[in-house]
Amino acid sequence: MKKISILMFACLALVCFNACVEDDEPTFMVQENEATAPTIVTANSTVMLNKDAEDNQALTVVWNDAQYNFQTPVTYNIMVAAAGTDFEDEINAASTVERSYTWTVKDLNNLAIKAGLEIDKEGALEIRVISSLGSNGGVSMDSNILAITLTPYSTELPKLWLPGDYAQDSGYGANWNPADPLTPTLTAENFTSSKFEGYVYFANDNSNFKITPTNVNFDGNYGDVDDSGTSGTLFQDNASKNIVVPVAGYYRINVDTEALTYSLTKTDWAVTGSSTPLGFAPPEAGPNQDHDLTYDQDTKVWSITLDLTSGEIKFRANDSWSFNYGNDDDGDGSLNEGGSNIAVETGGTYVIILDLSNPRAYTYSLTPVTN
Incomplete structure (x- = not known):
């Protein structure tokens, strides 16, 4: 009889274990009258956004912890929307297990623009904190609403x-x-x-x-x-x-x-470098010492199809080094005037494009030609 009881207990334990494994999230039984939503204690205010101090702290939102009827980790999602929209198009600005969150000037300015506030015009954001249990937003509760007045500045250069x-x-x-x-x-x-x-x-x-x-x-x-x-x-x-x-x-x-x-x-733009058939043009090289690009007014880019070997290239204008562009070393295809040589890792036939159509945001691309 004792052996049978042990076997029954083992089977019951195995069933319970499998049930726990199969559930993605545990089910929390929370008595609503015993749970308290988080409360934002930061006061409504006007925040000054200064683009010359983008890395400075602009706003810290602090709230009292949500209270559930048992001890368990709580996640807080900070939701932001333009004032007067009833959070219809709210933005999930951050998620944390702490009870405060800080934005820099730059981050808060970007958030205001994303929420739809107009550049150089005073507007308002509303902020609320939603507490939840588990990673799937179980048993969520909304805080009170914090109102922030601010004037976003343009993130584009004049x-x-x-x-x-x-x-x-x-x-x-x-x-x-x-x-x-x-x-x-x-x-x-x-x-x-x-x-x-x-x-x-x-x-x-x-x-x-x-x-x-x-x-x-x-x-x-x-x-x-x-x-x-x-x-x-x-x-x-x-x-x-x-x-x-x-x-x-x-x-x-x-x-x-x-x-x-x-x-x-x-x-008039050309490409030169150790990867090109003509090699790097000397400092005072004249015509025919580099490979001329062709401009297309429809696409607004300069281009050439050229056989390259492994090595390096740069772009230069007017058969001279007075105007030249190289890599900005960020690895994103952007160019700096007088920047470093652009590496060509593998030899082959490439479509080379130089795009100067976006002022001060010049780019290039090297696209292999496949047969």
Whole structure:
């Protein structure tokens, strides 16, 4: 009889063990009248967002622990939404087992933009904390709501727009229309710099353009101070003259809105390097010492199909090293002016693309040609 009892106990234990293994999550029996939701104790406030201090702490949300009727780990999900939306499109901003969470200026600014708040316009976020048991959100309870007022700043560098009579023929949409999304732009060095840069293609000789500080209209536009349109000196007024590009081509454009100067440098791009059939072009090499790329105004990129060996390449303009781009060493295909050589690990036939269409965010790609 004793042996039978032992066997029955073993079978019962095995059944219980299998039941536990098969369940993804344990079932918690919580008496609602014995459970207390988390309570945010941080006061409603206005948070100042300063893009010059992006790594500083901006906001810490603190709450009292949720109380369940037995001891078990509790997970807290911090939910954020634009004020007045009743959390309809809420964002799960963070998950933690602690009872506080801190955002930096940068992270809170990005969260506000993601939630739909307008740049440079005061708005409000609502924050709530949802407690739960287990990893599947079991027995969830909502906290009270914290309201935060803030003004998000732009995460994009300042821009200038270049509307002109060249746009349609050059693949940039409508002529003289800064609001056209294809209108070329220049981008500043940083958030406070007056120095702007970009590359623009002009299909025709004697193309005309102006420079506008917004893509809305021509208010505050920059033009040439001289009737020739080629002086290199800017004048900011509706009576300014058009800037003229006498010879068609692909130009690097530099503008300084503080010094009121501009420059147009015609560029033709090529690839060189130890991986190419011609090898690295010497410092003062002339024509035919590198491999010319071809510009396509529809795709707005330079390209060539070329047989490469293992080694390195770089891009340079005008058969010279005055303008050259190399790797920025981040491994993401982005380029730095004067950057390091770009490694070619394996020999073969490649489509090489140089993309200078996004100001100060220049990229390249090497795509093997497969038969």
